[in-house]
Amino acid sequence: MAQIDGLPPLREVIATHGLAAKKSLGQNFLLDLNLTARIARIPGDLSQADVLEVGPGPGGLTRGLLANGARRVLAIEKDSRCLPALAEIAEAYPDRLTVIEGDALEVDPLQHLTGPIHVVANLPYNVGTELLIRWLTPQVWPPYWQSLTLMFQREVAERIVAQPGGKAYGRLAVLAQWKAEARIALxxxxxAFTPPPKVSSAVVHLTPRPAPAFPADPGVMERVVAKAFNQRRKMLRAALKGLHPRIEDKLEEAGIAPTDRAETVSIERFAALARALQG
Structure with a gap:
């Protein structure tokens, strides 16, 4: 494993600071600095950008981002045991790493970042999906981030990039692809992890569209999609029954058969339904 900086190998860092991964925090540490450097390169040139990293752990990806030239990294870490290891990285990269101890669901990163901003993270498994949905559903679009480069369980990554017609296609795919271009990058x-999880992982790279792919009110769109997939085995005329007294007419107006199920409906048709309901 090649070194990317003058700091010790991650296994040594973990041993020195007693950083056994905690299942309760969804931790699986990526120790191969070659891999963390590859992930850090996915967003492209970061020399003129700030980076938000969630759950840095012992700092493998943090080091990759800084070695790759990120202007500045803001790392939000809930596990206080990791702070001494991250402090060593901050010392090696003066004025380029800020570490906040806290819950990423509660910290406002914009108080500490200057645009342009990229988000790069090996997300803790237990909060990854919730954070992604928050980043995809801000009050104002385009969002503050220029790209999201996020590691998930492989199954979650496949749900983000899924196409209509399969079991993986659902709310996550619709929201992600309506708002952004999404691909599995790695x-x-x-x-590759310590401890090894029971499943494979994948890095998803998302870049925001200037505007959603098809026009629709975001609140209505999110409500329609959530309700449609909440009972995905039902025909849409039943799954969406509470949204409108003449839901079958609205479905047909949007070009959707009332007997269709959510997993067969394209993002374009969902947007058309949201417009029909709003009208």
Whole structure:
């Protein structure tokens, strides 16, 4: 494993600071600095950008981002055990790393960042999906981030990029692809992590569209999609029954058969339904 900076190997860092991964925090540490450097390169040139990293742990990806030239990294870490290791990285990269101890669901990163901003993170498994939905549903679009480069369980990554007609296609795919271009940029086997998770992982790269792919009110669109997939085995005329007294007429107005199920409906048709309901 090649070194990307003058700091010790991550296994040594973990041993020195007693950083056994905690299942309760959704931790699986990526120790191969070659892999963390590859992930850090996915967003492109970061020399003129700030980076938000969630759940840096012992700092493998943090080091990759800084070695790759990120102007500045804001790392939000809930596990206080990791702070001494991150402080060592901050010392090696003066004025380029800020570490906040806290819950990423509660911290406002914009108080500490200057645009342009990229988000790069090996997300804790237990909050990854919730954070992604928050980043995709801000009050104002385009969002503050220029790209999201996020590691998930492979199954979640496939749900983000899924196309209509399959079991993986759902609310996550519709919201992500309506608002952004999404692709799987890198796959990682369980043995790349310590401890090895039971499943493979993948890095998803998302870049925001200037405007959603098809016009629709975001609040209505999100409500329609959530309700449609909440009972995905039902025909849409039943799953969406509470949204409008003449839901079958609205479905047909949007070009959707009332007997269709959510997993067969394209993002364009969902947007058309949201417009029909709003009208």
């Amino acid at each position: 796959s990682l086997p369980p043995e």
